[in-house]
Amino acid sequence: MKRASPLEVAPILSTQSLTARAYAELEEMIVTLQLAPGSSVSEAELSSHLGIGRTPIREALQRLARERLVIILPRRGVMVSEINVGRQLQLHEVRRELERLIARTAARRATDVQRTRFREIARDFEKSARINDDVSFMRTDREFNLLCLSAARNEFASGAMSLMHGLSRRFWYHHYKQAADMPLTAKLHAGIARAIADSDEERAAHASDELLDVIEKFTRDTLSSE
DSSP: OOOOOHHHHHHHHHHHHHHHHHHHHHHHHHHTTSSOTTOEEOHHHHHHHHTOOHHHHHHHHHHHHHTTSEEEETTTEEEEOOOOHHHHHHHHHHHHHHHHHHHHHHHHHOOHHHHHHHHHHHHHHHHHHHHTOHHHHHHHHHHHHHHHHHHHTOHHHHHHHHHHHHHHHHHHHHHHHHHOOHHHHHHHHHHHHHHHHTTOHHHHHHHHHHHHHHHHHHHHHHHHHO
8 A cells, every 4th residue: 555645644634633623613602602503604604704714614514513513404504503401401311321431430541641631620620610710611621521531431432422512511601690600510520620630430420420410400490490
């Protein structure tokens, strides 16, 4: 088999990097409601706004569609998915079990480098709680989720959980000012991060359940208020 030269490989790596950047930026725009639920967008508009070519934008949108954050309408563009409280409660039924599994296995399998980063993330969560910074919290939460999946080293749990993270963060961001306590949520996340860093599987699982108790109550309170 002919080996690719560096000049042949470089464009591929560049495209992958741009796709990752497009995904990260679009996901944050959707989660923080800069792209409102139900709104329509086009590849051309997003490409112009982000300064990224249409191919990486298209690939990022396909991933966001798999995560149910957008709906791709053939020959009509792209629509940001609506927020549905009932579906969010169904998501929590699955999320609770997966989060507990991931927290427990991450506590068991994380590397020393990852444990150091979990401690740093715990401090970042606590800082967000002190200054009540929702955007900082959301960005730290995204990194925390990805690190948990990496540390757990279970591709099936990772694949299932990846489909829920964006929807969960967007729902929380949309409603938290009316029904949630952001500093408390950040502190509960910090508790999971510290338990994983300490290799304490039982404490990590218990901290995960505590967080999901608060999130589920928040979701039900949102349903009753609507």
